[in-house]
Amino acid sequence: MSDLLERLRGRGWRMTAQRRVVAEVLNGEHVHLTADEVHARAVAKLPEISRATVYNTLGELVSLGEVLEVTTDKRAKRYDPNAHRPHHHLVCARCGAIRDVHPTGNPLADLPDTERFGFTVSDVEVTYRGLCPNCAGA
Amino acid sequence: MSDLLERLRGRGWRMTAQRRVVAEVLNGEHVHLTADEVHARAVAKLPEISRATVYNTLGELVSLGEVLEVTTDKRAKRYDPNAHRPHHHLVCARCGAIRDVHPTGNPLADLPDTERFGFTVSDVEVTYRGLCPNCAGA
DNA sequence: CGTTTGACTTAGACAATGTCCATTGTAGGA
DNA sequence: TCCTACAATGGACATTGTCTAAGTCAAACG
Numbered sequence: 385m386s387d388l389l390e391r392l393r394g395r396g397w398r399m400t401a402q403r404r405v406v407a408e409v410l411n412g413e414h415v416h417l418t419a420d421e422v423h424a425r426a427v428a429k430l431p432e433i434s435r436a437t438v439y440n441t442l443g444e445l446v447s448l449g450e451v452l453e454v455t456t457d458k459r460a461k462r463y464d465p466n467a468h469r470p471h472h473h474l475v476c477a478r479c480g481a482i483r484d485v486h487p488t489g490n491p492l493a494d495l496p497d498t499e500r501f502g503f504t505v506s507d508v509e510v511t512y513r514g515l516c517p518n519c520a521g522a
Numbered sequence: 523m524s525d526l527l528e529r530l531r532g533r534g535w536r537m538t539a540q541r542r543v544v545a546e547v548l549n550g551e552h553v554h555l556t557a558d559e560v561h562a563r564a565v566a567k568l569p570e571i572s573r574a575t576v577y578n579t580l581g582e583l584v585s586l587g588e589v590l591e592v593t594t595d596k597r598a599k600r601y602d603p604n605a606h607r608p609h610h611h612l613v614c615a616r617c618g619a620i621r622d623v624h625p626t627g628n629p630l631a632d633l634p635d636t637e638r639f640g641f642t643v644s645d646v647e648v649t650y651r652g653l654c655p656n657c658a659g660a
Numbered sequence: 661c662g663t664t665t666g667a668c669t670t671a672g673a674c675a676a677t678g679t680c681c682a683t684t685g686t687a688g689g690a
Numbered sequence: 691t692c693c694t695a696c697a698a699t700g701g702a703c704a705t706t707g708t709c710t711a712a713g714t715c716a717a718a719c720g
Contacts, residue, residue: 398687398696419677434699439678441697455596458707460677474633474641483639487632491648494627495612501621503612505652510629514643536667536716557706572670577707596678598706 388450388465395448405430406441410451410465416473416482418460456482456511472510478519485512526588526603533586543568544579548589548603554611554620556598594620594649610648616657623650 388407393399409425410417417425423438442463445451452464456475462482471484491508514520526545531537547563548555555563561576580601583589590602594613600620609622629646652658 400687400697402698432699436679436700437698453596455593458591458593458599461596474637474639474643476641477644483641485633485637485639487629487637488634489627489629489632491625491627491629491632492650494625494629495623495650496626499612499623499625501612501623502655503614503621503650503652504658505612505650506615507651509649509651511647511649512630512633512641512643513645513647514641517640520642538668538716540669570670574671574708575669578668 392448392450397444397448401430402426402433402437403441405433406438407445410445410463413466414483415466416454416456416462416464418462420460422463454482456480472512474512474514476516476519477513478515481516481518529588530586535582535586539568540564540571540575541579543571544576545583548583548601551604552621553604554592554594554600554602556600558598560601592620594618610650612650612652614654614657615651616653619654619656 388411389399389404392403392407397403405426406422408429409422419439419442422442423433423435426433426438442451446453446463450465450467452467454462454464454473456462456473457480464484466484469486471486474483474485475481487510491510492505495505526549527537527542530541530545535541543564544560546567547560557577557580560580561571561573564571564576580589584591584601588603588605590605592600592602592611594600594611595618602622604622607624609624612621612623613619625648629648630643633643
């Protein structure tokens, strides 16, 4: 689990208590927290950590490619530590639950040249929407 | 072009100058304006229109299925009047330009049961990212 | 046509999310 | 241990969106 901390230190990232806490909070599969949620959990471990620091640190982790920004709903950005396996997202339209998914096929290949308008297309982002077992059962 | 206005009136929508202006602003292909941009253009035609009315009207158009909400960037929601032909979006990572695109294939079929976590999946949203001709040339 | 009525509009306060900056603190090297 | 550049802090500010109370108007009715 300190994989992340090791990698960061190896990249010359200056290690501080605050950064360690943020990195610890963002750990695991199917983790998609908002900045505020990250802050709340960080405060539980390190009460004096500030909002600005959480935002800064998240921004840096995104720049370093260690964490992905996800915008599945129109509210807050979410942060996804699963940056090293490419994946897409499945979102419950009712409760907002999010799962990482790995579809087969390559959507990039499905966009004909005539539909590219001269763009250099480099990336695709796919969001599946539906109801999770809980919400569908109700 | 008054297709939209006709349809709305037919549905018992009370027609006001403000609503007409908003509907007129949202007209055309590849139109993806933020609420603020809609407001700015509406004010040009009807100076006393208020922000709240623009938000209300956009929300109603979305509820009626006449306009789609698009969240390609993490900033503001955008409103897409092209609601009657299903499509996806191609976004310039630099300048934010957006084009409507129609990929071949069906991403829904590419999500195996084992990757559905018991969800009832009903919809997919695909966002291609890259550089538009202008930004790539620079 | 004039009245009437309830839906629509308005302005501005408020809320949620995110950014910026000047000041203070500290990790890690010499 | 001391220095210094980099990081953290807190609070002001910005952007986007929501809500409410009061005024206004579209359209149905006579």
